[in-house]
Amino acid sequence: MKRKSLLMLLSLLFVLxxxxxxxxxxxxxxxxxxxxxxxxxxxxxxxxxxxxxTVTSVREPDTVDVQRTTWVDDANTHLYEPLVxxxxxxxxIPALAEKYDISEDGKVITFTLxxxxxxxxxxxxxxxxxxxxxxxxKESSPTAYMVGPLEEMVVADELVLEMHFSEPFAPxxxxxxxxxxxxLDPTAIEEHGDDFGNHASSAGILxxxxxxxGSSITFESFDGFTLGAPYSENKGAAGFDEVLFRFIADDDxxxxxxxxxxxxVMLSVPPxxxxxxxxxxxxxxxxxxxxxxxxxxxxxKKPKFxxxxxxxxxxxxxxxxPIVDFALEGAAQPIFGPxxxxxxxxxxxxxxxxxxxxxxxxxxxxxxxxxxxxxxxNPLAVELWVTQEPTMQRIAQVLQNQLKEVGIDMQISVQEDxxxxxxxxxxxxEMLLWNFGWYDADIxxxxxxxxxxxxxxxxxxxxxxxxxxARITMDHEERMKMYEEAQMILVEEAPWVPLFVRExxxxxxxLEGFKIHPITGTIIWSDVKxxx
Numbered sequence: 001m002k003r004k005s006l007l008m009l010l011s012l013l014f015v016l017x018x019x020x021x022x023x024x025x026x027x028x029x030x031x032x033x034x035x036x037x038x039x040x041x042x043x044x045x046x047x048x049x050x051x052x053x054t055v056t057s058v059r060e061p062d063t064v065d066v067q068r069t070t071w072v073d074d075a076n077t078h079l080y081e082p083l084v085x086x087x088x089x090x091x092x093i094p095a096l097a098e099k100y101d102i103s104e105d106g107k108v109i110t111f112t113l114x115x116x117x118x119x120x121x122x123x124x125x126x127x128x129x130x131x132x133x134x135x136x137x138k139e140s141s142p143t144a145y146m147v148g149p150l151e152e153m154v155v156a157d158e159l160v161l162e163m164h165f166s167e168p169f170a171p172x173x174x175x176x177x178x179x180x181x182x183x184l185d186p187t188a189i190e191e192h193g194d195d196f197g198n199h200a201s202s203a204g205i206l207x208x209x210x211x212x213x214g215s216s217i218t219f220e221s222f223d224g225f226t227l228g229a230p231y232s233e234n235k236g237a238a239g240f241d242e243v244l245f246r247f248i249a250d251d252d253x254x255x256x257x258x259x260x261x262x263x264x265v266m267l268s269v270p271p272x273x274x275x276x277x278x279x280x281x282x283x284x285x286x287x288x289x290x291x292x293x294x295x296x297x298x299x300x301k302k303p304k305f306x307x308x309x310x311x312x313x314x315x316x317x318x319x320x321x322p323i324v325d326f327a328l329e330g331a332a333q334p335i336f337g338p339x340x341x342x343x344x345x346x347x348x349x350x351x352x353x354x355x356x357x358x359x360x361x362x363x364x365x366x367x368x369x370x371x372x373x374x375x376x377x378n379p380l381a382v383e384l385w386v387t388q389e390p391t392m393q394r395i396a397q398v399l400q401n402q403l404k405e406v407g408i409d410m411q412i413s414v415q416e417d418x419x420x421x422x423x424x425x426x427x428x429x430e431m432l433l434w435n436f437g438w439y440d441a442d443i444x445x446x447x448x449x450x451x452x453x454x455x456x457x458x459x460x461x462x463x464x465x466x467x468x469x470a471r472i473t474m475d476h477e478e479r480m481k482m483y484e485e486a487q488m489i490l491v492e493e494a495p496w497v498p499l500f501v502r503e504x505x506x507x508x509x510x511l512e513g514f515k516i517h518p519i520t521g522t523i524i525w526s527d528v529k530x531x532x
Contacts, residue, residue: 051530052242053511055265056254058389059417060247064208064217065197066179067141070421074267074522075217075245079120080182081203081227083111083130084173086439086519088231090344092173095227096125096183096203098159106168106474113159118224119185120207127161133183134163145446146175148471168472170479171442177520178439203227205238205525219243232526239513239529251390258283258507264530265514265523269505270391271329277507286506286516291342292437293335294392296384296399296497300458301427310380311494312358313368317406318399319360324500327394332500338444338487340501342519345441345483354491354498365406374407381409385424385432387417395499396433425454435502439519441483445471448490458495 055074063069064076085095094100097111117125131153138144148169154162165172175181185201192199200208205227206219221238228235246263248254251270258266259280269277269285277283296318298305305311320334336354339346374380382403386396393414400410410431424432434455436443445467446452453459463486470482490496504521508514513527 050239050241052244053240053265053528053530054244054246054263055267056246056248056257056263057267058247058249058251058254060214061217062418063197064200064211066182067137067184068197070142072179075247077179077204077522078206078219078243078525079200079202079204079208080179080184081117081205081225082178082182083113083176085177085229086517087229088518090519092177093230095177095229096130100173102474106170106472107165109163109165109172110156111161111163113161114227115159117203117227119187119203120201120222120224121185121187122224123185123187125183125203126158127155128158129186130161130183131155132186132189134181136184136189137181141180143180145449145452146171146178146180148172168474170471170474171440171445174440174442206243209242214247216247217245219245228526229524232524233513234526238525239527243525249388258509261510264508264510266507269507271327271331271505272391274329274331274505282509283507284509284514286508286514288504288516288518288521289333289340289342290435290437290502290504291340291439291519291521292435292443293340293501294332294395294433294435294499296499297432297434297456298496299424299427299430299432300453300456300495302430304380304382305430305495307372308493309368309372310374313365313372313380313406314403314408315358315494315497316361316365316368317403317408318358318497318499319402320499323395323398327391327398328500328502331503331505333503334500335498336491337498338490339441339483342501343438343441343443345444345480345487347480347484347487350484350487350491353488357491358494358497362406369407376407379407379409381411383411383413383430385413385415385420385429387420387433388414392433399433427457437521441480442467442471444483444486444490448495456496458493460489460493463489463493 057075061069061071061076064079066072066076066080082095083097084092084100087093096113096117098114099112101110113125113127119125134153138147138150149166150163151166152164154164156162182202188199188201189196198211205222205225207222209218209220211217220242221240223237225237226235254266255273257263277285298311300306324330324332324334336358337351369380384396386392396412400412403410420432432455436447448458448463449467450459450464466482466486470479473479473482506516510531512529512531515524517524
């Protein structure tokens with residue numbers, strides 16, 4: 001009780017100070033953001049309500065330049081408008097592109113762009129501009145593999161771009177729905193070069209106003225936006241003036257800021273706060289199932305993990321139920337197989353087989369460890385890297401206790417998120433608690449393709465051959481069968497331990513029209529307004 005009282009007192013003082021410093025910034029500017037559309041579609045007068053919406057997030061993006069990062073989320077993705085997007089049912093539909101056509105041999109995809117679309121600078125979105133952006137992506141992005149065997153781009157007309165591939169590349173359209181492949185503004189690229197991240201410009205619903213590293217990013221509503229999705233009532237500019245993203249690692253502080261009314265949106269609500277927020281009459285919760293899972297990864301470069309008996313012993317020592325029930329307070333779904341149900345390619349048969357193979361069995365785990373040469377006098381000692389996120393640390397502690405029951409001595413090492421991202425590709429770690437997410441089963445190629453495994457460092461020639469074949473197979477059913485076969489190899493080989501699919505919970509208050517996209521898990525800003 002004393003700690004809670006102290007936190008509430010500190011929160012009250014912070015509220016008073018924040019109000020004194022920022023009240024002027026939160027004044028609504030009537031009429032800003034109201035825009036028409038060249039397409040003739042009806043556009044809601046969204047800009048009339050104005051105001052600033054404040055969002056808190058645990059993780060600050062390393063940059064808002066999506067061609068220089070391997071991580072996008074709500075704090076940097078809404079600057080960008082992709083060529084295509086997912087609708088709420090998971091179907092790929094046009095966005096910046098009016099339409100797209102795929103040649104019979106699958107080697108040419110032609111995009112026809114929407115007329116009248118502009119970048120934040122006011123420059124028109126043209127086929128030449130898209131070509132320049134993709135050239136930069138291919139040359140220097142850490143995720144350049146997303147375009148696959150893209151050989152040549154031909155500007156066939158001002159608004160028509162042909163993309164020629166050396167062979168069919170099935171994942172391209174799924175990849176093209178993301179901010180990674182969204183066209184950047186060539187005007188800003190030319191003017192700022194490698195400093196584009198501090199002056200980013202694209203064609204999304206939000207534009208950059210101010211970046212304060214280590215603290216916050218402020219975005220403005222882009223008045224020229226006319227590309228609202230079919231599932232949004234408003235097709236034009238957002239109905240507010242600004243969105244302020246504040247980055248706060250401490251969960252207690254984020255909760256107090258939200259409940260105190262200083263923020264309208266709290267991303268990634270910690271599981272232990274869900275019940276409290278559900279009971280709050282001023283709060284609403286939006287829930288989506290993640291398009292990936294959290295896993296216990298082993299660095300298969302290390303000799304100890306090259307023994308499959310050790311890998312399987314670890315998998316058999318894990319009990320997912322207490323992780324979900326206690327560390328996550330039920331806000332997750334246990335998983336045993338390589339893909340979650342939110343990614344096309346998920347196979348219930350694979351999941352059932354994995355669940356049967358790796359149901360917790362302490363005696364079998366101990367037996368395998370003994371066969372591998374480990375005992376009470378010579379225990380298996382491992383180090384687990386985990387981020388500073390409190391929930392992940394609680395999960396690590398549960399795992400530590402579970403592995404201890406079979407004689408494994410696991411030490412927990414808390415690392416900064418950036419450190420894990422930078423050093424795990426080098427294979428410095430032994431184990432890590434990590435997660436992945438994507439919209440296509442090709443994520444397995446990104447994680448286990450030749451020389452692409454940066455977290456678990458596992459390579460298997462048979463697996464790689466299947467994953468590479470699946471990338472050039474345009475027939476959907478045939479492709480899904482390949483992913484079933486690939487997943488069974490991963491189940492048998494156990495290079496990692498899938499744990500659970502997280503339920504992403506977002507808390508919001510004092511807002512109208514707030515909605516989370518069920519596929520991407522990101523905020524749909526088009527219809528959001530501050531309540532009057």
